[in-house]
Structures are given as C-alpha cells and as structure tokens.
Amino acid sequence: MIRERAYPVEPWHVRETRLDMDVLAQSESVFALSNGHVGLRGNLDEGEPHGLPGTYLNSFYELRPLPYAEAGYGFPESGQTIVNVTNGKLIRLLVDDEPLDVRYGELLAHERILDLRAGTLHREVHWRSPAGREVKVRSTRLVSFTQRSVAAISYEVEAVDGPLRLIVQSELVANESLPAQSKDPRVAAVLESPLQAEEELTTPDGGQLIHRTKVSGLRVAAAMEHEVHGPDHTTIESEGYQDWVRTTIACVLKPGEKLRVVKYLTYSWSSRRSLPALRDQVGAALAGARLDGWDGLHREQRNYLDAFWDASDVLVEGDPEVQQAVRFGLFHVLQAGARAEQRPISAKGLTGPGYDGHAFWDTEMFVLPVLTYTQPSAVRSALQWRHSTLDSARERAETLNLRGAAFPWRTIEGPESSGYWPAGTAAFHIAADIADAMRRYVMVTGDTQMEREIGLELLVETARLWRSIGHHDRHGQFHIDGVTGPDEYTAVKNDNIYTNLMAQRNLLAAAEVVMRYRDDAFHLGVTDEEAASWRDAATSMHVPYDEELGVHQQVEGFTRLQEWDFTHTPAEKYPLLLHYPYFELYRKQVVKQADLVLAMHWRGDAFTPEQKVRNFLYYERRTVRDSSLSACTQSVLAAEVGHPELAHTYLREAALMDLHDLNENTRDGVHMASLAGAWLALVSGFGGLRDHHGELSFAPRLSSRLSRLEFSLQWRGLSLRVDVRPHQTTYSLRHGGPDDVVELRHHDQVLRVTCDEPVTVPVPPAEPSGPAPEQPPGRSPLLRLPEREQ
Numbered sequence: 175m176i177r178e179r180a181y182p183v184e185p186w187h188v189r190e191t192r193l194d195m196d197v198l199a200q201s202e203s204v205f206a207l208s209n210g211h212v213g214l215r216g217n218l219d220e221g222e223p224h225g226l227p228g229t230y231l232n233s234f235y236e237l238r239p240l241p242y243a244e245a246g247y248g249f250p251e252s253g254q255t256i257v258n259v260t261n262g263k264l265i266r267l268l269v270d271d272e273p274l275d276v277r278y279g280e281l282l283a284h285e286r287i288l289d290l291r292a293g294t295l296h297r298e299v300h301w302r303s304p305a306g307r308e309v310k311v312r313s314t315r316l317v318s319f320t321q322r323s324v325a326a327i328s329y330e331v332e333a334v335d336g337p338l339r340l341i342v343q344s345e346l347v348a349n350e351s352l353p354a355q356s357k358d359p360r361v362a363a364v365l366e367s368p369l370q371a372e373e374e375l376t377t378p379d380g381g382q383l384i385h386r387t388k389v390s391g392l393r394v395a396a397a398m399e400h401e402v403h404g405p406d407h408t409t410i411e412s413e414g415y416q417d418w419v420r421t422t423i424a425c426v427l428k429p430g431e432k433l434r435v436v437k438y439l440t441y442s443w444s445s446r447r448s449l450p451a452l453r454d455q456v457g458a459a460l461a462g463a464r465l466d467g468w469d470g471l472h473r474e475q476r477n478y479l480d481a482f483w484d485a486s487d488v489l490v491e492g493d494p495e496v497q498q499a500v501r502f503g504l505f506h507v508l509q510a511g512a513r514a515e516q517r518p519i520s521a522k523g524l525t526g527p528g529y530d531g532h533a534f535w536d537t538e539m540f541v542l543p544v545l546t547y548t549q550p551s552a553v554r555s556a557l558q559w560r561h562s563t564l565d566s567a568r569e570r571a572e573t574l575n576l577r578g579a580a581f582p583w584r585t586i587e588g589p590e591s592s593g594y595w596p597a598g599t600a601a602f603h604i605a606a607d608i609a610d611a612m613r614r615y616v617m618v619t620g621d622t623q624m625e626r627e628i629g630l631e632l633l634v635e636t637a638r639l640w641r642s643i644g645h646h647d648r649h650g651q652f653h654i655d656g657v658t659g660p661d662e663y664t665a666v667k668n669d670n671i672y673t674n675l676m677a678q679r680n681l682l683a684a685a686e687v688v689m690r691y692r693d694d695a696f697h698l699g700v701t702d703e704e705a706a707s708w709r710d711a712a713t714s715m716h717v718p719y720d721e722e723l724g725v726h727q728q729v730e731g732f733t734r735l736q737e738w739d740f741t742h743t744p745a746e747k748y749p750l751l752l753h754y755p756y757f758e759l760y761r762k763q764v765v766k767q768a769d770l771v772l773a774m775h776w777r778g779d780a781f782t783p784e785q786k787v788r789n790f791l792y793y794e795r796r797t798v799r800d801s802s803l804s805a806c807t808q809s810v811l812a813a814e815v816g817h818p819e820l821a822h823t824y825l826r827e828a829a830l831m832d833l834h835d836l837n838e839n840t841r842d843g844v845h846m847a848s849l850a851g852a853w854l855a856l857v858s859g860f861g862g863l864r865d866h867h868g869e870l871s872f873a874p875r876l877s878s879r880l881s882r883l884e885f886s887l888q889w890r891g892l893s894l895r896v897d898v899r900p901h902q903t904t905y906s907l908r909h910g911g912p913d914d915v916v917e918l919r920h921h922d923q924v925l926r927v928t929c930d931e932p933v934t935v936p937v938p939p940a941e942p943s944g945p946a947p948e949q950p951p952g953r954s955p956l957l958r959l960p961e962r963e964q
Contacts, residue, residue, distance in 0.1 A: 180197070180834070181204075181833060183498050184498060185497055185501070187287050188204060188287070188290070188833070189287045193284045195277075197835065198224065198225040199224075199840075200225070200832075202215045202225050202226060202841075203526050203832065203840050204840070205288050206509075206524070206526070207294075207316065207325070208510065208523055208524040208525065209318060209512050210232060210512045210515070210517075210524070211323065211441075211517075212317050212323065212441050213232075213317070213509075213525060214228075214263055214315070215229070216288075218297075219263065219264070219265045219329065220264070220265065220273070220274055220275065221261070221266065225841055226353060226526065226842070227258060227350045228526060229258060229260065229263065230256055230259065230524040230527075231524075232517040232518070232520075233518065234387075235256050235257060235392070235587065236257050236365050236387045236388070236392075237252050237253070237389040237390045238254075238365070238389075239251070239252055240252055240593045248573050248574055248594070248599075249594040250590045253591040254390070254530065254587060254589075255531065256520075257365060257369070257387065258350060258527070259348070259394050259396065259443075260346050260348045260394065260441075261346070261348075261350055262325070262346050262439040263439075264345040264346075264347060265343070266342070266345070267311065267331060267341070267343075268341040269301075269303050269340060270303070270339050272304060272307070274303075279301060279304045280302040281299070282300040282301065283298065283300035285297070288502075290502065290505045291480070292475060293316055293317075293475040293478070294316045294472070295314070295315045295316075296314045298311070307335065307338055308334035308335045309333060309338065309340075310331070310334060311329070311332075313328065313330070314328045315328075316472065317509075318475060319478040319513065321462055322515070323442055323459040324438065324439070324440055324471070325440075326437065326439065327437040328435075328468050329436075331432065331434075332427070332430070333430065333431055333432075334429065336429055337427065337428050337429070338426065339424075339426050340427055340433055341422060341424050342422070342433065342435055343420055343421075343423075344420070344422075344435065344437055346397075348383055348396075348418065349369050352365075368387055369388075369417075370386050370387070371416035372385060372393070374416055374419060378410060379399055379402070379412065380397065380399035380400055380412060380438075381398060381421065382453065383395070383396050383414075383416075383418070383419055384449055384452060390445075392443055392444070392445050393449065393452055394442070395453060395455065395456045396440070397456040397457060398421070398440075398460075399438045399463075400436065400437055401436040401467075401468070402423055402434075403434040403435075404423070404425045404427075404433040407426070409422075409423070409425070410423050423435060440459035441456065441459075442455040442459065485888060485893060486508075486548035487501070487886065488500050488853060488857070488885045489883070489884040490883060491881045491883075492877075492880040492882070493879055495830065496825060496830075496856075498833075499826075499833055500856060502849070503849030503851075503852045503853060504544070506844055506849050507544055507850050507853075508549060508552075509524075510523030510541065510846055511541065512552055514556060514559070515555050516555050517555075517559050518533035518556070518559055518586065519537045519542075519552075519556055519846070521845075521846055521847065522843030522844060522845075523844065523846050525844045526842045526844070528839065528842030530591070531586055532584035532592075533584070534583065534584050535601070535607045536846065538560075538607040538608050538611040539607045539772075540803065540806070540846075540850045540851055540854065541847060542557075542611045542614075542615070543611075544850045546614050546619075546888075547888055548886075548887075550615065550618065554615065554619075554621070554624060557611060557615060560581070560608050560632065561628040561631065561632055563587070564635060566582070566585075566588035567579035567635070570590055571639060571642075577638045577639065577642035578605075578637070578638030578639030578641075579632075579638075579639055580602065581605055583598035583599065596658055596665035597665050597756075598658075600658040600665065601657070601659070601662075602657050602673065603658075603659055603660065603673040605636040605677075606636065607676065608632060609676075609679075612625075612632050613629075613633075613679070613683045614865065626691050629687065630691050633680065634687075636680050636684070638704075640654065641681070643655075643657070644677070644711060646711075646714065651714050651715075652715050653716050654674055657670055657673050659671070659769045660767060660772055661728065661765050661769035662751075662766050662801075663756075663760065664728060665756070665760050668730040669729060671727070671728060674715050674717060675717065675773050675777040675780050676777065677712075677715070678712045678780075681709070681711055681712040682708070682712045684705070684708055685706075688705050689705070716730075718730045720733045723792070724788050725785075726781070728770040728793070735762055735763045736762050736763065737796075740764075740953075741951055748798065748952075749766075750800055764798060765796045765797040766800045767800065767801035767803050767804035768797060768808055769793075771797070771808060774790070774814075775807055775810050778814075786811065786814065790812070790947065791944075791948075794947040794949060795947075795949065795950065796950065797949070797950070798953050802828075802831050802836075802837055802848040803847050803848065805824045805827040805828040805851065805955065805956075806828035806847075806850075806851025806852065806855045807851070808821075809821045809828060809851075809859045810854060810855055812859070812947070813859035813877075814859070815943075816941055817946070817947060818877035818878070818940075820946070821859050821860070822877040823954075823955035823957065824855065825855040826955070827955050827957050828852050829851075829852035829855070830957055831848040831849070834957065860876050860883050861874050861896060861898060862874045869919060870887075870889060870894075870916065870917075870918040870919070871918060871919035872919070873920075874896070874898040874903050874920075876899075881900065882899055883897075884897045892914055893907065893908045893909050893910070894907060894916055894927065895908055897932075899937075901936060901937055902935065903920065903935060904934040905920070905932060905933045905935075906927065907928060908929070910929040912929065914928065914929055915927065920935050921938055
C-alpha cells in the first residue's frame with residue numbers, strides 16, 4: 175500500500191517528490207498516459223528499474239486456452255489477454271560509459287509530475303554517476319488526444335560539472351521480459367514472447383518494427399523518429415534486428431550545455447490490413463507528428479484538455495485530497511475512452527494488464543454514466559463497440575438455449591473470455607446494464623439517430639433475452655431465476671432485485687422504442703405481441719420483500735440465510751474470495767459489494783424513501799467491500815438517506831483508491847470504475863443527481879466538511895452548471911442561446927433554467943437521519959477525514 179499522502183495534495187497535479195522503489199509498480203499505473211487507443215505505463219525513461227513494463231493498444235490481444243478439470247457444455251474454451259506491445263518509451267543514457275540507473279551512483283533529486291491540465295508526465299532527475307560525474311535530465315511525455323496514433327517524448331540532458339561524453343540510446347523493443355505471474359486470479363496471465371517478427375526497417379533518425387501475434391493473428395506496427403538539438407559534431411545513427419531497433423545519439427557536452435532529443439512514436443494494429451498498409455499508416459502518423467512538432471503537439475494537448483475541463487471539472491471546497499483525486503479520476507476516465515473509437519473501455523483502461531485487459535459491466539454502470547454527462551462522444555463510441563459484438567452475443571445466447579443476446583461477462587473482442595464460474599456465467603445483468611447505458615445516452619444527448627441505428631437493436635435483443643430467461647409463475651408474477659447479481663458472494667439465486675429491476679427498465683424501454691421506430695422494428699422481427707409480452711413481464715416483475723423485517727431481499731430468501739461470522743473473521747482474511755471457498759460464501763448473508771444498494775441508486779424510483787433507509791441500514795451491516803466498485807455506491811446512498819458524514823468517508827475511499835493503493839493491487843492498473851465512482855459519489859451523492867423517467871433532478875446536500883461543490887453536466891447540447899453551497903444551490907446555463915432552457919427538479923421544486931440569469935434556490939433542511947449505520951467489524955471505510963487543523 176502507498177503510504178499516506180505519498181503525493182502532495184495539489185489541485186491540478188499528481189507529484190512524486192522522491193522515487194520509492196517499494197511502490198514503483200503502483201506509481202507506473204498512477205502515471206500512465208493514454209488516449210483510449212495507445213497506453214503507456216509510467217515506466218522510467220531508461221526502462222530499469224521497473225515494476226511492470228507496459229505498452230498497450232486497445233483490443234490488441236492474444237488468445238490463450240481456458241483449462242478445465244472437466245469439460246462441460248457451453249464452457250468458453252479460450253480467453254483473450256491484452257499484449258504488452260513494442261515498447262517505444264525507452265531512452266537510455268550513458269554518461270562517460272556509465273548507464274544512468276537510479277539504483278547506482280547517487281540520485282541527488284528525482285521528481286515526476288502528472289499534469290492534469292497539460293496531459294503530460296514530466297520528470298526531472300539530478301544524478302551523480304559512480305565515477306562522480308553529474309547530469310540533469312528533464313523529460314516530458316505525452317500521448318496525444320488529437321492525433322490518435324501518436325505519442326511523443328521531449329528528452330533533455332544537461333552537463334553539470336565538466337565536459338561529458340553522452341550516449342543516448344532510443345529504442346523500440348518487442349517481447350520484453352515480464353515479471354512472474356501473481357497467484358491472484360485478478361492479475362493478468364503472463365504471455366511469453368507473444369509477438370512474431372515480420373519486418374524491421376531503420377532510417378538514420380529512427381526505425382520501425384512490425385510483428386504479428388502467434389495465435390490471434392493480429393498485426394502491430396511501431397515506428398519512431400527523432401529530432402536532435404545538440405552541440406556541433408553530434409552524431410546519430412540507427413541499427414535494427416527482428417525484436418529491436420535502436421537510434422544512438424552521441425555528443426560531448428560542456429558544463430551548462432544541453433542535448434535535447436524529441437522522440438515521435440506511432441502505433442497501429444489491425445486484424446485485416448496488410449503489412450505494407452500498416453507500414454504506411456505508422457509512417458503517415460509520424461509525418462503528422464513531425465508536421466506539428468513538439469510544440470504543436472503540446473499545444474493541441476492543452477487546448478483539448480482546456481475544453482474538457484471547461485465542460486467537466488468538479489470543484490470541491492473543504493477536502494483538498496478529494497479535489498485532487500476527483501480530477502485525477504476524471505483524467506484517467508477520459509484517457510480510457512477519449513479515442514477508443516468503437517473499441518472497449520476496460521476495467522483498467524490502458525494502464526496495466528489487470529483482468530487481462532477485459533471490459534466488464536463496470537464500463538456501462540460506472541464509467542459511461544460519467545462520460546455521458548461530460549464527454550458523450552466517447553459514450554457513443556463505446557456503445558457502437560457493444561453493438562459490433564451483437565453477433566457474438568447472439569451466438570452465446572443460442573449456446574445457452576436462450577433467445578436474444580447474452581453479452582459476455584468479460585471480453586476484449588466480443589466472445590466470452592471468462593472461465594465458466596457462477597459469478598460470471600450467470601451474471602446476465604450486464605445485458606440490462608448495456609441497455610441502460612444506451613437509454614441514458616439517448617436521454618442526455620437527444621441523439622435519436624444513434625437510437626434508431628443501434629439502440630433499437632440493442633434494446634430489442636436484450637429484451638428478448640429477459641423474456642427468454644424469465645417466466646411467469648402460476649400467480650402471474652414474472653421471475654428471473656438462477657442468476658448472479660453484482661454481489662458475487664451470492665451466486666446463482668432467484669430474483670436478484672438489481673437484475674429484476676434493471677431488466678424491468680430494459681423491457682419497458684424496448685417496448686417504447688419499437689413503437690417509435692415501427693418499420694425498423696418490423697425488420698428485426700418484432701411483432702405487437704412480442705412487445706406486449708415485454709410490457710407484461712415488466713409490469714409483473716417480482717421484487718422480493720421480507721414483510722417481517724421490513725426490508726427488501728437482495729435475492730429471494732436472502733434474509734433467511736445464515737449470518738456470516740464477522741466477529742471471528744480476522745482482517746488478514748479479506749478479501750474473502752482469496753481465503754474462503756465460494757460454497758461458504760454463497761450460502762451466508764455476506765455481501766461482496768453493493769447490490770441491492772446499487773439497485774436503489776439506479777432504480778431509486780422503485781423504492782420509497784422509508785424503504786431506502788431500512789434497506790441501507792440492513793445491508794450496510796453485511797457488506798464487506800471486497801470490491802473497489804462498492805464504496806462509491808454506498809457513498810451515494812448514504813448521502814441520500816441522511817448520513818452525509820459516512821457518505822464523505824466512502825467518497826474518500828473511492829476517490830483515493832489508487833493514489834493510496836487501498837486494495838494493494840494498483841500495480842496492475844488503476845481502478846477505472848472506482849475513479850469514475852468518485853464523480854458519482856460527489857455528483858449523484860452530494861449533488862443528488864438522478865435521471866429517472868427522462869427527468870433531470872437534483873437533491874443536493876453537503877457533508878459538514880464540504881463548503882462548496884460545483885460541477886457541470888452536458889444536457890441535450892447545453893452545459894448546465896450546478897453550484898451547491900450548504901444552504902443554497904445555483905443552477906446556470908452556459909454556451910446556449912436566448913431560447914435555450916433546461917427544466918429540472920430541485921428536491922420537490924420544478925425549475926426552468928435559461929441562459930439569461932442563474933436560478934438560486936434554498937436547500938431544504940435535512941430530515942432526521944436515524945441510527946448511525948453499522949459496518950461489519952473491521953470493515954468501516956478505509957480512509958477517514960483528517961483531523962481539522964487548529
């Protein structure tokens with residue numbers, strides 16, 4: 175775990191003031207740069223030491239077998255694992271024949287800064303070699319948001335104490351050696367030398383490598399070129415072999431002189447394009463990068479992020495750590511999806527190999543809600559990717575003897591890549607999650623063209639799945655049996671409330687959309703009778719409720735299960751899935767992550783305020799948060815049911831998940847859903863944002879430590895600004911015309927907001943909160959608020 179405040183608290187930077195070798199891998203994830211297409215882990219320029227090398231391209235994977243002790247019908251036979259592609263970050267420096275290696279000589283100063291406004295990783299090093307020679311190195315790295323295939327590094331060396339002979343070796347290296355595989359099943363499988371060489375080219379100032387994966391047959395090209403600014407008689411030459419190309423720059427520097435190298439790096443991959451086509455593509459990308467130059471790329475990056483922050487920034491007053499963390503989270507969420515362009519947003523983005531680089535339901539229910547309100551173009555792309563996998567989902571449904579589309583629990587390209595296990599194979603709720611992401615996108619953007627072109631088919635096929643899985647009992651109630659909800663500790667049960675309520679919304683949304691596009695629906699084979707059956711199933715959906723306890727049941731019969739013995743579960747036995755058999759977990763009242771509580775967030779319209787209070791108290795005592803997905807949802811509901819201080823502590827856990835490495839696995843990549851969850855905890859929790867039935871509503875109330883919360887939302891082409899203070903809230907419209915208006919609900923009051931002037935309304939006093947919620951022993955929120963300064 176990263177110790178408390180490893181990074182100084184600054185509003186727009188994540189700064190590392192010393193190099194801590196014990197958490198090098200974690201910092202590589204924190205400092206990773208990406209644009210959704212190319213991802214570079216924050217490895218040191220010289221490559222060593224490293225925690226985990228990593229350069230990734232979205233959806234570039236290798237196939238691997240999924241072994242079973244016994245085969246079974248419908249078991250997925252192969253999995254997909256993201257590949258560490260050709261490393262172009264490497265820039266090695268030799269000072270009078272001594273390689274710069276921070277493990278040797280003396281590191282006089284070392285600082286790295288992730289600049290959230292500039293979109294760069296800056297590094298400054300002052301190093302004394304074992305022979306006593308000193309140099310200062312300054313490097314700045316970016317992955318371009320505006321030029322999808324381009325990354326660039328500005329690398330500058332300064333002589334300090336006398337003439338120095340410097341050798342800079344800039345490289346492309348394929349098939350890097352990776353650390354041994356962890357025993358933790360959440361960590362990616364390690365692939366040994368997955369790339370086969372196809373072509374190597376060199377030029378005086380750069381070179382190119384083209385490889386192909388051995389099994390999946392994907393082809394990748396990487397290229398580099400250099401601009402060199404140094405003293406007279408600086409030399410530059412290149413050499414190459416099948417797995418590496420090296421450009422060597424040599425010079426002699428006098429004290430105070432500098433050598434500056436700008437490295438342009440481009441990537442492309444394809445499953446279809448020929449080798450010459452990829453060669454030309456990376457060459458063209460290099461030409462585009464050179465055309466703009468370093469200054470142009472840097473300027474474009476800043477302009478892109480200026481526009482993003484203007485539309486998306488969240489201002490937090492009262493907790494500087496959360497202010498820094500929510501911006502850090504938004505930046506990584508943007509990096510994961512900005513240029514994904516009809517490819518998935520995975521659970522780790524492109525920051526590490528965790529979960530084999532797979533996308534889960536996290537994308538639709540945590541990341542996409544944030545991007546829908548801040549960067550909707552990225553959501554359009556992510557949903558287009560899901561639609562492109564429909565054929566695989568239909569095939570999977572057919573294999574499972576179902577109709578419609580059964581989307582995979584985890585995947586890169588579309589086929590199911592999760593080994594057969596109850597928490598994955600039976601987690602059909604992902605279908606409703608995808609449908610809900612589509613519904614929300616259309617509602618927020620008004621993009622009816624997208625709704626017609628792909629939304630209709632997604633909603634129809636997911637509705638067919640629910641009608642196929644579920645059934646009416648003899649009393650006419652509709653049940654969905656034998657499924658797993660978000661809580662993976664309660665698997666293969668009947669009538670999971672989250673699944674049922676999300677399926678209900680899915681069925682109703684599908685029935686509505688086929689009425690809007692009747693001709694298109696007819697071509698999909700939808701009849702009036704089929705649409706009526708969806709409405710009938712939704713109307714009669716069973717929602718389990720324990721009348722004696724006065725709480726909803728997460729699944730049918732949950733409240734009669736044996737209680738988990740939390741008192742005699744030591745802290746070192748968490749997370750439970752690594753220390754207890756699933757059989758033991760499945761039959762007890764123990765909840766891995768918010769499940770019914772998550773249903774109260776996204777389907778809050780299905781519960782009364784009183785039910786929410788009782789449900790929250792009941793499930794809070796049984797939720798152990800063995801998943802990073804949980805804290806943000808518990809924060810949202812704690813705020814809603816009148817426990818703002820608890821909500822604030824859960825907010826801190828979600829927001830600081832990676833900056834403090836709270837789950838001790840940030841080394842494998844950042845937790846994209848938890849980072850998105852910090853925004854949800856602030857905007858949906860303390861801001862009270864809800865969008866049920868197409869209505870935009872807010873119920874803002876702050877914790878005692880927050881003096882202000884201000885955020886922007888995109889709503890049907892307009893920018894709505896919400897400024898929450900302890901006793902009042904101001905709503906304003908920006909960048910609109912005189913006729914533009916947003917109608918919203920503030921607590922129980924309907925407001926019309928125009929561009930003419932802001933609307934300021936009081937925040938009504940909170941209702942009595944009742945008893946303080948209790949967590950299982952030893953499972954209270956991980957990060958409390960720091961003591962107030964005297």
